[in-house]
Amino acid sequence: MDQSRIVTAAVLIIGNEILSGRTQDVNINFLACELGEIGIRLMEVRVIPDAADTIVATVNEVRARFDYVLTTGGIGPTHDDITSECIARAFGVPWELHPEASAILLDHYGRQNLTEAQLRMATTPRGAALIENPVSKAPGFQIGNVFVLAGVPRIMQSMFDSLKHRLTGGAPLRSRAIVSSLGEGLLARDFKALQDKYPAVEMGSYPFFRDGRAGTSLVLRATDEPLLERAADEVRAMIRGLGGTPVDEAVV
Amino acid sequence: MDQSRIVTAAVLIIGNEILSGRTQDVNINFLACELGEIGIRLMEVRVIPDAADTIVATVNEVRARFDYVLTTGGIGPTHDDITSECIARAFGVPWELHPEASAILLDHYGRQNLTEAQLRMATTPRGAALIENPVSKAPGFQIGNVFVLAGVPRIMQSMFDSLKHRLTGGAPLRSRAIVSSLGEGLLARDFKALQDKYPAVEMGSYPFFRDGRAGTSLVLRATDEPLLERAADEVRAMIRGLGGTPVDEAVV
Numbered sequence: 001m002d003q004s005r006i007v008t009a010a011v012l013i014i015g016n017e018i019l020s021g022r023t024q025d026v027n028i029n030f031l032a033c034e035l036g037e038i039g040i041r042l043m044e045v046r047v048i049p050d051a052a053d054t055i056v057a058t059v060n061e062v063r064a065r066f067d068y069v070l071t072t073g074g075i076g077p078t079h080d081d082i083t084s085e086c087i088a089r090a091f092g093v094p095w096e097l098h099p100e101a102s103a104i105l106l107d108h109y110g111r112q113n114l115t116e117a118q119l120r121m122a123t124t125p126r127g128a129a130l131i132e133n134p135v136s137k138a139p140g141f142q143i144g145n146v147f148v149l150a151g152v153p154r155i156m157q158s159m160f161d162s163l164k165h166r167l168t169g170g171a172p173l174r175s176r177a178i179v180s181s182l183g184e185g186l187l188a189r190d191f192k193a194l195q196d197k198y199p200a201v202e203m204g205s206y207p208f209f210r211d212g213r214a215g216t217s218l219v220l221r222a223t224d225e226p227l228l229e230r231a232a233d234e235v236r237a238m239i240r241g242l243g244g245t246p247v248d249e250a251v252v
Numbered sequence: 253m254d255q256s257r258i259v260t261a262a263v264l265i266i267g268n269e270i271l272s273g274r275t276q277d278v279n280i281n282f283l284a285c286e287l288g289e290i291g292i293r294l295m296e297v298r299v300i301p302d303a304a305d306t307i308v309a310t311v312n313e314v315r316a317r318f319d320y321v322l323t324t325g326g327i328g329p330t331h332d333d334i335t336s337e338c339i340a341r342a343f344g345v346p347w348e349l350h351p352e353a354s355a356i357l358l359d360h361y362g363r364q365n366l367t368e369a370q371l372r373m374a375t376t377p378r379g380a381a382l383i384e385n386p387v388s389k390a391p392g393f394q395i396g397n398v399f400v401l402a403g404v405p406r407i408m409q410s411m412f413d414s415l416k417h418r419l420t421g422g423a424p425l426r427s428r429a430i431v432s433s434l435g436e437g438l439l440a441r442d443f444k445a446l447q448d449k450y451p452a453v454e455m456g457s458y459p460f461f462r463d464g465r466a467g468t469s470l471v472l473r474a475t476d477e478p479l480l481e482r483a484a485d486e487v488r489a490m491i492r493g494l495g496g497t498p499v500d501e502a503v504v
Contacts, residue, residue, distance in 0.1 A: 016456055019294045020427075021284030022471065023458075025277070028299065032273030042271045044306075047280065047297035050456070054296075077437045078457035079444040109437070117440030152459060175272075185329050185361070188369030192331040204268055204302070205330035206275075207404060219274065 007040045007170035010062040013047040014055060014083050015073035015151055026153050027072045034160060039169025040068065050074055055086035063090075063146050068167060070160075073151030075140065077117035083148060084141075088125035091143055098124040101139050108137040132162040142166065171223040173202075176232040180244035181215040183207070190238045191218060198231040200224065217249060259292045259422035262314040265299040266307060266335050267325035267403055278405050279324045286412060291421025292320060302326055307338035315342075315398050320419060322412075325403030327392065329369040335400060336393075340377035343395055350376040353391050360389040384414040394418065423475035425454075428484040432496035433467040435459070442490045443470065450483045452476060469501060 011031050017023040025047070032042045043066055048054050055074075063069045074083030088095035101122035106114055121138040124130075131140035131147065133155060140149045140159045147166075149159045184207050195203040201222040208215055218235055222228040236246040263283050269275040277299070284294045295318055300306050307326075315321045326335030340347035353374035358366055373390040376382075383392035383399065385407060392401045392411045399418075401411045436459050447455045453474040460467055470487055474480040488498040 013297075016454065016473075017458055017471070018280070019284055019297070020425075020473070021281055021286075021288055021294075022427075022429075024281045028270065029273055029276045032271055036273055042273075043301065045265075045271070045297075045299035049295065076457065076459060077440045079440070079447050080456045115437045115440065117444075118437040120440075152461070154461060173272075175274075177274075185367045185370040188330045188367065188372075192369075195331050202268070204332045205328065206269055207328060209404070209406060219269070221268075221272070 005170045007068075007168065008043045008066045009035050009040050009068040009070065010043060010066040011045045012055075012058060012062065012069065012071040013045065013073060013151075014050060014071055015047075016049050016080075018047050018073075019049055027151070027156055030153065030157060031070055031072075031160070034164065035167075035169075036173065038164060038167060039172035040167060041170075041173065050080050050082055052082055052086050052089070055083060056090045059087060059090040059146060063144065067145060069146045070149060071146065072149045072156050075121065075138070075148060075150055077115070077120050077138075081120070084120075084124055087143060087146060087148055090146075091125055091127075093126040093143075095123055096126055098122055098128060098130065098141070101130055101141075104130075104137055104139060131159050134158045134162065173221045173223055174225050174228050175219060175221045176228060176235075177217050177219045177249040178232060178235050178239065179215055179217045179247045179249045180239045181213065182239060182242055182244040183214070184216050186242055187216060187218070187239070190242065191235070194231065194234055194238060197234075198222075198227070201228060201231045203231075203235075257422045259320075259420065260295045260318045261287050261292050261320040261322060262296045262298070262318040263294060264307075264310060264314065264321065264323040265297065265325060265403075266302060266323055267299075268301050268332075270299050271301055279403070279408055282405065282409060283322060283324075283412070286416065287419075287421075288425060290416060290419060291424035292419060293422075293425065302332050302334055304334055304338050304341070307335060308342045311339060311342040311398060315396065319397060321398045322401060323398065324401050324408050327373065327390070327400060327402055329367070329372050329390075333372070336372075336376055339395060339398060339400055342398075343377055343379075345378040345395075347375055348378055350374055350380060350382065350393070353382055353393075356382075356389055356391060383411050386410045386414065425473045425475055426477050426480050427471060427473045428480060428487075429469050429471045429501040430484060430487050430491065431467055431469050431499045431501045432491045433465065434491060434494055434496040435466070436468050438494055439468060439470070439491070442494065443487070446483065446486055446490060449486075450474075450479070453480060453483045455483075455487075
C-alpha cells in the first residue's frame with residue numbers, strides 16, 4: 001500500500017467504571033502504543049458510559065471519520081454489557097446468535113453449565129467476524145472498520161494480539177526524545193524556530209518533575225528518519241547553545 | 253440548589269503525548285473521583301490532539317452539552333501549547349494579556365528573566381477568571397463553564413483544589429461494591445432481576461483476575477442512601493443464594 005498515506009484510528013472506552021473513577025484506565029495507553037508500532041495514528045479517544053444512545057451515536061460518528069475504530073468494554077454476559085447490541089443498532093443489522101461463537105462457548109463451558117447469560121456473549125451483529133479471546137474464550141468481533149474488544153486489560157490485550165494482522169498501517173511515525181534540565185520558558189523561542197524550519201517534524205515540549213528534578217523533554221516525530229535525525233541534531237545543538245546538556249531518552 | 257438535579261461534566265485531555273502512548277494518563281481518574289465527591293457526574297471524556305480546529309470544535313460541542321467542562325494540557329509557553337488561544341476562538345473573544353496573570357509571572361520570574369514565551373502563559377481569552385497554580389505559578393483560567401488546567405498531574409491537581417469551590421454539585425451518587433468469587437455468567441440472571449426491581453440504582457458488574465483469583469465486583473450507585481442499602485442487601489442475599497460469600501469492598 002501507499003506508505004505515505006496516514007492511517008488513523010479512534011478508541012472508544014465504554015464503561016461507567018472509568019467515568020466514576022472506580023477504575024484507572026490502562027487500555028488507552030496500550031492501544032496507543034500498539035497502534036503506533038504498526039503505523040496507525042490514534043487521533044481521538046472517547047470515554048463514554050454504558051448508555052445505548054450515546055454508544056450508537058458515537059460509534060457512527062467515529063467510524064465515518066477514522067480508518068479504524070477499536071472499542072473496549074461492555075461485551076460480558078450481564079445486563080450492563082450492551083456494547084454488542086449497540087454496534088448492531090449503529091450498523092442497522094440484526095443482533096443474532098453467531099454459530100461459531102456459540103460453538104466456542106459450548107466447548108468451553110460445556111452444555112450442562114452454559115447459562116443463557118453467557119450465550120449473550122455469542123450474540124453479535126449479523127456479518128461480524130470473530131476476534132479470538134485466548135484468555136477467557138468469549139470472543140470479540142469485527143464489523144466493518146469497528147473492532148469490539150473486552151474491557152478487562154489482560155483479555156483486551158490478548159484480543160488485540162489476535163486481531164492486529166487485520167490492520168494495515170501507513171508510514172510509521174519515528175520519534176526522538178531529548179531531555180535536559182532547561183525550563184520550557186528558556187527553550188520556547190529557539191524550539192519554535194526549529195519547528196518552523198522543520199514543518200514535517202512534529203515537535204512537542206513536555207515539562208517534568210521527577211526524583212526532585214525539573215526539566216523538559218522535547219519530543220520529535222516524523223515519518224522520514226533522516227529528516228528526523230537532522231532535526232534532532234539541531235535540537236541537541238540548541239540545548240547546548242542555551243547552556244544545557246542534551247540526553248537522549250527512550251521513547252515509545 | 254435543587255439536590256435532585258443531576259449536574260454533569262465532560263473532561264478534555266488535550267495532548268499528543270497521550271495519543272502517541274508516550275504518557276500514561278492519570279488525570280481522567282483524578283478528575284472522575286474529585287468530581288464524583290462533589291456530586292458532579294463525569295459523562296464523557298475525550299482525548300484529542302494539539303490541533304486547533306479539533307480543540308475549537310470539541311470545546312464548543314461539549315460546553316453546550318454539559319454543565320461543566322474541564323480541560324487539561326496545552327497551556328505552557330511552547331509553540332505546541334495552543335489550548336488557551338483555541339478557547340478564545342471557541343468563545344469568539346480576543347486572546348489578550350491578562351494583567352493579573354502577567355503580574356503573577358513578573359513576580360515569580362522577575363522582570364530580568366521573564367521571557368516572551370513565558371508571557372504567553374499570561375495570555376487568556378478576554379473575560380477569563382484566573383485559577384491559581386500553587387505549584388508553578390502560571391495560572392489556569394475559567395471562561396463560562398469551561399475550566400482550563402495544566403496537563404502535568406501535580407500542577408493540574410493543585411489547580412483543581414484552587415477552583416473546586418466554584419463548582420456546584422447536585423445530589424451525590426453513593427455506591428456499594430460487593431465482591432465474590434462467583435463468575436458473571438452465574439450471577440447475570442438474578443442480578444438483572446435486581447436491576448429491574450431497582451431502576452433508580454445503577455448496577456454494574458466487573459469481572460476481575462487478581463492475585464491468581466477470579467471473581468466479580470457488583471457495583472451499585474444511587475443518590476438515595478436507604479434505597480441503595482436495601483438493594484445492596486438483596487445483592488448480598490443473591491450471592492449467598494448462589495453459593496457465594498459476599499464481601500463488601502471499599503469504593504470511590
